[in-house]
Every structure is written in structure tokens, then in C-alpha cells.
Amino acid sequence: MNISFDNVYLANATESVLSQWHSSVEISGQIISQEEIKQPVYSYILPPIQRQMKVRHLDEESLMNQILLGFKRCEGFWQDLNYQVTFDVDKTTITLNLSCMIFTQMKVKTLLEQPLSLQRHRPQTLRTVESVDITANFLIRDGENDEGWSSILNQSNEYLISLFVSQLEFQYPLVFSRDCRKRFLQQEKSLGPISYALTNSSSLIPNLIKIISDDNTATTSYQIVKLLGDSSKLKRMRNNVNKPIPFEILRHF
Known part of the structure; x- marks a missing residue:
């Protein structure tokens, strides 16, 4: 099952570098019924099990080395996930x-x-994100090579961040939300005891996992809104000489 997102267009301040972006997510399996569409609460989407998930970034050949270096400089982003x-x-x-x-x-x-096999009274699906495909097309004005490289990486980072913050974290939190995945790790040892205490079986564990994954406070968007609502903390951050490293998936320095 392939899910596509709307195209996005970006430009630098001087409009000397323009880019078009398209992305899609490949989910294992097919939608099997209208019930699954109407009741996504019973759908569990995970990373591939014992296989690698692929994030593919397609560009022009001349840009490959620069963008690859940008990704490699931010390996810590994925390790943190x-x-x-x-x-x-x-x-x-x-x-x-x-x-x-x-x-x-x-x-x-x-x-x-x-546990899902015990819940036969309602439709359940367990799926995996197989791949995320991102296609970028750049248009660079002649004579803008020096500024162009920096703008290309900035736009790449901007798009990837916006894709994470606006789509991937919300739709696939157990795959792409750092806080959601950490909360799962923190709570996983408690899931079984809670379920058995309440139902004398493991049938409640998927529901508890769903509660964790549906908690929107684990998203970057929530953290940004929360920060903007705390004027004193925001002021301290602005005055901090050693400011935290921004959210980066690519880095060009």
C-alpha cells in the first residue's frame, strides 16, 4: 500500500535555487476492508521486523556526494531514534x-x-513501513554554484524536517517519533503486568501500546507549541550563548 504526500516547492531568499519535492510511504499489505479505514485506532504500524527499512532520497547525480556527506554528518539523528x-x-x-x-x-x-489473536471481536491489522521515497528536483540559476550548494542542503534539511514534523511523527509514531519510541521502551516491562492485573490475559497489551502511540505530546509539534507557551523558558533559550543544536537530518558544515 503506497501513501503519497502533496508536492512541496521551496526557494532560497534570492530565488536562485528552487526545488520540488515529492514523497511517499510504502506500507506492507493492502487495506482489507472499510472497517479498517473507518477505525484506524485498531491499526498498528511498526518498522520492518528483522529487515531494514529504506529511506530513499533521489536527486541529480552531481548533488549526490554533498547530500550523502550531509546525511552522514547526522547519523546521530537516526541513532537517537x-x-x-x-x-x-x-x-x-x-x-x-x-x-x-x-x-x-x-x-x-x-x-x-x-494478544491481537485474542481480540477476534474487532478488526485488527499489524503492518510495517517498508520504505519512504523522497524525490527532489533542483533548479539552480547560472553562476550561483557557491551559494547553491548551501541552499540545496538547507532546502533538503528543511523538507525532511517538515516531513517528519507534519506527517511521519503523527501517522507512524512507533516508527518515526523519538519520544514515542522512548516511551514505549520505558513502559514495555509494565505492559504485561498491567494487562494481566486487569484481564488475567495479555489481550490488553495492544491497547496499551496504542495509547502510547496515540499520545500527541510525543510529537515535535507539541514540544514546539509548549515551548512557545513558556515565555520565561523561551527567553532563557534566546539568551543562551550555547544554544542547543537544531533539529537536523542533514548538515552541511
């Missing part, structure tokens, strides 16, 4: 291969597959 990352590159495509360090086959079977 609890992924191991490796890179493949060909003439027009950079592929980030992400191996999830949280959802093992045994963990998914114990916490989701077996």
Missing part, C-alpha cells in the same frame, strides 16, 4: 537502510501478534 543506519548510493539515489533496535521479532510476537 534507536536505528542502526547504513548508506547506499548510486548515480541518482541515496538509500538510508534503517535497522530498528526496539521491535524485535520476539517482542512483536509477544506484545502484539499473540
